[in-house]
Amino acid sequence: MEGLEIYAAMFAGWALAGVAGGAAGVGTGMTAMPLLILLLQPADVILVATLGGFGAALHLTYAYRASFRWNDMKPLFAGSLPGIAAGALTLKAVSVPVLQLLLGFVLLSFIVFQFLRGRRLFALPESPLTGLAAGFACGFTSASVAIPGAPLGVYVILRGWDTDRSRGNMSLYFVFIMGLSVLAQAMAGLCTMRILSIGLACAAGSMLGQCVGVRLGRGMDTSALHLLILFFICASALMLLWRAFGL
Template sequence: MTGVFIFILIIFIASTLQTSTGFGFSIMATPFLLLLFQPAEAIQINLILSLLISIALIWKIRESINYELMRKLIAGSLAGVPAGLLIFKSIDDLTTFNIVVSIILLVLTLLLILRFRINRTPLRDYLIGGISGILTTSIGMPGPPLLLYFTGTDTKKEVLRSTTLAFYLFIYLISLITQLIFTGTDSVIWKSSLYAIPVVFLGLLAGQYLFNWVNQRIFTIFTYFLLTFTGLYLLINSIFFR
């Protein structure tokens, strides 16, 4: 029962953050799902639920999407997806996998706190899409490079949320299909995803309320806290409680 409660809590918080920030589900859900499931299971549950969230939200936020940027991200991600799958299949140690995820989160957070800045260029748009594609199929987290890039270019939170959700709709679908074909699946993944659907929709409602209330400064501070907490928790748990 404790595991079920933790699972529900993870999904609710992550879906709330996804709706209110545009990136929170994979960054929050994947590290903590790794504490309950094997990597392939955690990643596929994340992909299924993230895809569901993107489908549910895309119509409402479509007007804020930067379609030109989204097309470049998608084009770049097509090269990253197979590379990410190769990385995932080469990692056979759960502890190593968790440590890699935590380090990515902590490095991202440090760059954000140091106010990393970068100018947008077409080449960088494609490159970020490629990196996001790699991270999606390898660890189920396309958000970190997008968040860093959009924050570094001072992208408004409305555009950040809508464009990333639109991009997720594509990258999660492609990554899920790739995972199913090359790594397989099991009943635990689909049963867990099915049970989580009502919780996801409750989180969506809560997240929409938060999005209308949170200003840019609070949004930034909360981003730092979320990334730091998740990264440190996963790193400490992987090293000292394996």
């Protein structure tokens, strides 16, 4: 698919994905990923997803600007930087399929235990150390398997944050991690005009869909939000296993 058709398909697909992502505060890019895989060359998928995801995160951060808490985010930001470095170094020693396989099974195990134990294992304490550890995990998975949202979702659920606090904090974190990714890709000369234009179409579509999703999500309670986040974590795990087995 080329020309205006691909821009229209990306805009429409990301608009639909944005409805779910806007309600949850996370998941727009994950929901749109099958469309990217179907229509784009493998080398372009991550680049376009990063640009589209950054635009989506910017919009959600604005939409939930009154809900995020800087004290929650500072340990996450600080832990992400060494996590990104560790993830990049790990790629030199461990193959990507092995990392995808391990992380996929870890996430699926978390999902199973959550439901077996009433969808909540325990509550993480209010401590900068837990935030640093979560940020490290998010940075590591971002640099190694390009899925930072799954460990962030686990952290949000185990912290037991309410709906607004969860969505505000997740949105701000994604601006940070996706912004770093966009900057790194641009410095590496990977963002061609074609990639940039498709990414902008994705971002525009996501913002339109998220406007609807944000309105739909206003009446969502914390239990429903955490269930939706669990769905996205499960989708991430299945995608990692799918990639690991080369399906």
